Amino acid sequence: MNTFEATRRSVLTGTMSTLAAGCFAAPVLAQQSDPISIGAVLSLTGPGAALGQAERSGIRLAEKLLNEAGGVNGRIIRVLVEDDGSKPDIAKSKAEALIFNEKIALMIGASLTASTGAISALTNSEKMPQIALTGLGPAIELTYKSLFHLLPPQALNAKAMLEYTKAQNFKKIGVLHDSGYGQLVYNNLKTMGSDYGVSFVAVEKFEVGAQDVSTQAAKVRAADPEAVYVIATSSVPFRAARQVRITQPIISAIGSSAYDYVRGMGEYADDIVFPEFLVGEDPESHQKAFVDIYKAAYNSLPKNYEAAGWDAVHIAVNALKKAGPTERTAIAQAMREPYRGVMASYNFAAEDLTGIELSSYVYSKLVKTQFTRLTFKAGTKS
Amino acid sequence: MTATLFIQSLLAGITNGFVYGLIGLGISVIYRGTRVVNAMQGDFSLVAGIVLYLCSEHLGYPILPSFLAGVLAGAVVGWTVEIFFVRPTRRRGGNEESFLLVTLGGAFAASAAALLFFGRDSRPIRGLGGDNLLDVFDATIRVHAVWLIALSIAVVVALRLFYTRATIGKAIMAASIDPDGATIIGINVPMMRTLTFVLGGAVGGIAGVLISPLITVNYEMGLLLTLKGFTAAIIGTLGNPFGAVAGGLMLGIVEALAIVFVSSGYKDVISMTFLILIMIAVPNGIFARRGRAGG
């Protein structure tokens, strides 16, 4: 027996040494109960970096200020941010690490729909409350009672676009979208278009990361629409549209409004309307404070995803204050109520655990590369 | 389908064709001189593009010196890669896959470094002739795109002369075709290989400064360009610079027509299927003078 033990140990020391870092390096601060750990899986590298990095700066800011304000009933919070490199499989492993090694009280993320899907299966089986920074994913997610979404479902984004379209009474719409985010939004536009008396006269798509889409744009132009929907997570289609002389107004979606893309548009960033939530240049009254703090901290303007990160931490802390850091189901339960965030007014009591209403949308317009907030509001409740 | 649309798609196809061709050109040059399939050709262009941006947009230098700086940067990166990546691999008896992976690693590194130090934005750059458009009937083409086409043709011609006329060009060929023989007649083979990478890097740099004003500079552009360039180079038979551009043109135009006549969703399916069929039909490479399949 002893000999067996000995051999086993020797074998282990041999083979495990490589994994040592992986096994034991994980800090076990969670044990020494002062700080409360919150996990966050974000896409800091890879194609999703634009989202993840924005969200992280919002999260970090909220973490700092909330701790200064006394954290959760005197206990400070630590947000452990992990990078999934925009890959769902890695997101899952990171979630495992956060939940079982770091003993986090609650999960924030992921930045991308796919990563969220990969994590949510795990958080659901562990009853771990998760605040996703994405819109509602595959249908199954409706059955996950611990998964909250801070961004609206794509159906709502589509509605917001159509509301504006209707108000401008555009009937013939051309669509230029990428095969990822754009496809998701368009699938909903397709089904709802007729309700708004909108017909799609040309629908052209291109692969994520495409570097030239001028042919698709030309095809859209050839259909001679009254307005053009451009929905993509890059600046390429916007440039292409203008370069092939699509002079019609462009209506886009929240996912395309990040400064990363707008800067990429250069001087073509003109006459483009986004239904979104936060216009840093001209925030709504309840957003002003956040924008100022953010500007002070990073001396740049925040946008939706920074605000989402900020809200996520605040929602988490509220729940932890109410339910304490240990009872997962209690935490999730505590979250299930309306919350007026910086980005939007949520109602987590709603069936989809998001409960954002059209009235939360703010319409911004790019005029000569500058964002301006439109007075238009999508009044009708969803 | 209107005539405008057709012309527009053709213009786009040709422009993209030359973009792919320019990258393929570099891959061909390096393969021709070293038998290395360079997976970071697109990242040479990424670096060049970044340098161009910093010079012309950030520091506000005039366009021409900025361009030269970009090309120079490409050449330097090429040199670095040969000295620190490729040469050690060769010394330690790496095989073809090793070279592919070493350069692939280089590509990952370049992209990661770009994200880290240059940021995640895609940066627009004013090209030759600014952002002005040229009207072709009712269709448009960027003035810069015309420059791109003209200059890439010039590069091809220059390379042709280099390989046929210049002594170094001949020496490079000798060194790659028969290293031992070349050594015997007193050619410094390792140096020729380094020179090849410098040349390839410079071509990548030219590609970079010409392409990035068209597509904006972005940390992810490298591998995407490499994939297309690789396709162009192989279709045109690896090692044949002229073929690379022709292959690129073919690919670009097929893509454009696929979008116009079939569906933009299936663009890649169509172009890639076409590609496979071509290769099966002409197993010796479209521009091969006889010789093994795959050039």
Next chain:
Amino acid sequence: MAAAGVLALAVIPLLASREVVDLLVFTALYSIAGIGVTFLLGQCGIISLAENVFYGIGAYATAYVTTALGWHWLVALVIGMAIGGAVATILAWPVLRLSGHFLALATLALATIGHVLFLEWDWITGGTLGIGGVAQISFFGCVLNTPQRFYYLAWIVVGIVFWLYSNLLDSRAGCAMRAMRDRPDAAMVLGIDIHQLKVKVFVLSAMVGSLAGSLFASYVTFVSVDSFGIERAVSFLLIAVVGGAQTIIGTIFGAAFVTLAPNLLSRLGDVHPLLFALALVLTVIFLPQGIGGFLQQQIRRLFELSRLGGDA
């Protein structure tokens, strides 16, 4: 030696943290998919960049069949392998007539096509949203819903697959393969049907790939097109080369590299992709025969030393 390794594998889940076990499960899954690529490259000299297609086919088959049709996971897995094999046969027959860089490019083209179709056919694949709630594997009521439980299944499958491939390696077909890699002309003259042999090996690797895909789907219980892109195909090739294409066992080390390295490095902050890239470069430079090849040399050297010791 091997026994020690097996023993170590057997006890790790009892001691290691759940995260590590999870990573080792992925190591197993990638070993299964990677062995196909490794074998094609090392024994047949075929660079295959299309493995992501079959990995995806397996995953989607399991996802769709268990969720939409609600059938048993085993049925789904078999269906996946069947489809993977069939598709591979149809594709390989024309494509494997190519050789050299053409072949590599053709497989790359297939990878692209596969990825696009996974996106376009969202009525099966769920497109970007993906498919959630994939059925987990269960044996007689014991559901493999934790890494620890799944771990043993995954590594047993690795064992079986590797056993099959090593059978193939030292068999009539194995010899024929190596002959074909060295001198195709001579091999033909000796009555070896090169093309047919290539197709068979390719189909085998495709079926193994979709097996891995199925396991992946029922382990993560969520599949999305992001998991089956070009970079997945590249990472499989990476496994083959880093692990050492000449050795079968090397695949495991290659798989370990691509799963563990990024994870460990990501602790060092945003610089981690850069570090991973450099790690890759260094590995390839200093271990041109791959990790597997390197270990093989060391072991051989050990044996020679011991033999010399014996003679003395």
Next chain:
Amino acid sequence: MSENVLMRVDGISKSFFGLSVLRCVTLDIAQGTITGLIGPNGAGKSTLFNIVSGFLTPDAGDVIYKGKSIARTSVTARSRLGIMRTFQTPQIFDHMTVRENLVVGCHKLSRSGFLSNVLGLRSSRRELAKMNMIAAGALNRFDLKGMADVRAGDLTTGQQRLLELARGTLATPDLLCLDEPSSGLNADESRQLRLMLEHLNREGTTIFLVSHDMDLMEVASTVNVLCFGEIIAQGNFSSVKVNPLVREAYLGA
């Protein structure tokens, strides 16, 4: 055509890029004989050889083997019909041991399927053992004894030729085509080779022999002379040697 003709090359023409290499070449290879083919460089010997073994297809004409046309059948198929060839530069499997090379030579003798190989069924194991035994036998016959586990790439040219020949004969071909088998061999190696050919021929293997080596040609019962793509002389070696056309072709007189 007469019974004892094993293969008839019937009016073969072949041209590359408009340059005609073979013009209506006709020759018979009689059952059980050693038939020679000689000719100056560039005469088209290799081309004819590649057409016979299936690496090239003729533009015109036909190759009749055992009464059936095989001009369009694949190399592998021809091999299964019993046609075996060697190469001008020996094509041995460099990265495999001498024994393994010979085992591959037995490929045709066994029939085990891919699947049974993968599953490692006992049948396929037994089969491999058998192949190894045959290989071992060959090692002795072609005195490669000591070298069973030597990497074939490390052998001398002479040994490589020997190995290639041995490998080719294991599956007992009906027609053995040898391309310059004696090039790169030293004097007694080629003497050895010659003995070996005669031995094989006595055992009933028909041999088609292309060579510059006139001493080796002595073993041939019929010799065909190919010059600029045409057969200019046929007959036994002594008669061919004195043929004025042949002298002219070689001496260019």
